[in-house]
Amino acid sequence: MDSVQAVTKLAIKLAVGGVVLLLAGCGMGMDDGSKYGSRTFNSNGEQIYYTGRSQSGAAISYQGGTMHTQMHSTSCASCHGDDRQGQRLYPQFWVVAPPLTRHTLIEGGDDGHGDHQRYDKRSLKAAIRQGLEPGGEILNTAMPRWQISDEDMDDLISFLISDSH
Numbered sequence: 001m002d003s004v005q006a007v008t009k010l011a012i013k014l015a016v017g018g019v020v021l022l023l024a025g026c027g028m029g030m031d032d033g034s035k036y037g038s039r040t041f042n043s044n045g046e047q048i049y050y051t052g053r054s055q056s057g058a059a060i061s062y063q064g065g066t067m068h069t070q071m072h073s074t075s076c077a078s079c080h081g082d083d084r085q086g087q088r089l090y091p092q093f094w095v096v097a098p099p100l101t102r103h104t105l106i107e108g109g110d111d112g113h114g115d116h117q118r119y120d121k122r123s124l125k126a127a128i129r130q131g132l133e134p135g136g137e138i139l140n141t142a143m144p145r146w147q148i149s150d151e152d153m154d155d156l157i158s159f160l161i162s163d164s165h
Contacts, residue, residue, distance in 0.1 A: 044152065045159030049076045049084075049100075054152050064131070065144035074144070076100065076156075084160075095142050102161050124157050 041047040044055045052075035053059050065074065079097035081087045086099040098104065105119045117134035119127065126132040128146050131139040148156065 043155060043159055045155035045157070048148075048152055048156045049159055050082075051075050052078075054149075054155075060146055060148050060152065062144035062146045064141060079142070089142055095140060097142070100160055102163055106161055121157055121161075124160065125153055128153065128156070 039050070041050065041055075047053065047055050048060060052073060059073065062074070077084075079087065079089055080100045081097075084100045086097045089095045089097055105124065108118045117123070119134055123132075123134035126134075127139060127143075128148065131141070131143050131145050133139060
């Protein structure tokens with residue numbers, strides 16, 4: 001076998017291996033909220049956080065986010081975690097979603113994403129809908145921009161600033 005054939009075979013093996021890894025990791029770090037299907041939620045905001053759906057059953061739509069987010073249904077918990085402490089994002093492992101706890105959002109705790117002003121209800125709405133920090137800086141584009149009703153937004157924010165988790 002000549003060197004061209006050997007290189008071609010190696011390239012094919014690497015390409016097939018890459019596709020297999022991509023497909024195998026397709027669900028990594030993201031979910032459609034179905035793992036919470038049998039869970040009872042204490043509030044509409046909690047349900048939205050974990051499932052991306054309101055208690056009425058309507059999906060909360062979004063634009064942007066990671067390529068993986070754009071390909072799959074997602075929720076806040078998909079990136080920010082079940083414990084609201086944040087986590088590395090798939091497939092962009094170098095991006096870490098910040099914690100979404102009362103301490104980091106409105107009490108000024110360190111979220112690991114540099115220094116920013118504390119959030120209030122108005123600035124949380126801007127972060128969720130427009131991807132803006134309290135000072136107007138643009139959040140990482142991995143953060144989806146959510147199209148959410150005012151009522152559902154108020155419920156979600158109440159959950160985020162609660163002492164839950």
